[in-house]
Amino acid sequence: MVRHDFLVVPRGGELKSGFGRWVEDTSRSIGPIILLGPPGAGKGTQAKRIAERYGIPQISTGDLLRENVQRGTELGAQAKEIMARGELVPDELMYDMVAQRLRQVDCEPGFILDGFPRTPAQAGWLDAFLENEFFENSDRDRCVPIVIRIGVDYNELLCRLTGRRTCLASGHIYNVYFQPPRVADTCDVDGSKLVIRNDDSEEVIGERLKAYELQTQPVVDYYERKGRLVSVNGDLPADQVAEQIFRVIESHGAVEVKDASHGG
C-alpha cells in the first residue's frame, strides 16, 4: 500500500519565494482548477500565481485559439476560416482544441483553465471529458475540478476597470484610483502618455459586465448546484486573494505526494 503524506507549505510572506518544493516535486497532483469571476476580478493575476506556485500550466482558450491559428494546425485552419466569415468559433471546435491541450503531459499534475468554461454546456462537456478520458487511470477525486469564484463588489469593480490607464509606449498599466502615476497622465517608467484603452471605456465595460452576468452566472450556478463552488473575497489586495486561493487548493485533499522521502 502507498503511504500518503501531505506537504507542508509555507504561509504568509514566504508565499512568493517559498514554492520551490512544489516545482521540484513531480509526484504531486493538483487536478484541474477553474477560476471564475467578472472582468477586473484579477483572474489573470491569480492564475499566474497559481501556475507559479504549483508548477502547473495556465490554459487560456483565447491563447489556445491564437496559437492554433498561428501554427496553422488543422483545428487552427478551421477556426481561421470560420472567423474570416465573421462567425464565432463553435464550441465543438474549441472542445477539440481544449481536449488536445489537456492531453499533453504537462497537464498531468493539474492545470488552470482561464476563460473556460463560459457556459453551462461547456462546463458539462468539461466534466464529461475529465471523467471519461483525462483521468481514467487515476484517482477519481482528481478529475473533479476545484472551482474558485473571485467575488468583487460591483463599485470596486467599476473603479478598477474604468480607472485603468495604459502607457502608449510599453503598455505599463496604472489605475487613477488605486495606483496613480506620479505625474498625471504620464508613465512613471518611460514618461510616455497614458491613455484609456477602448476596452476600458465605461461603455465597453458596462457591456462586458452585462455579458458576464448573462453568460457566466449560469456557470457559477452550475457549479454551485453541484456543491463545488468555493468563493474567495476578491476585494482584498492581490496577495491576500492569492493566500485564500492557495488555502482552498491545499485543503482540497488532492494536493499530496505519494512518497514523503523525496528531495532530502
Ligand SMILES: [Zn+2]
Ligand atoms: Zn510606460
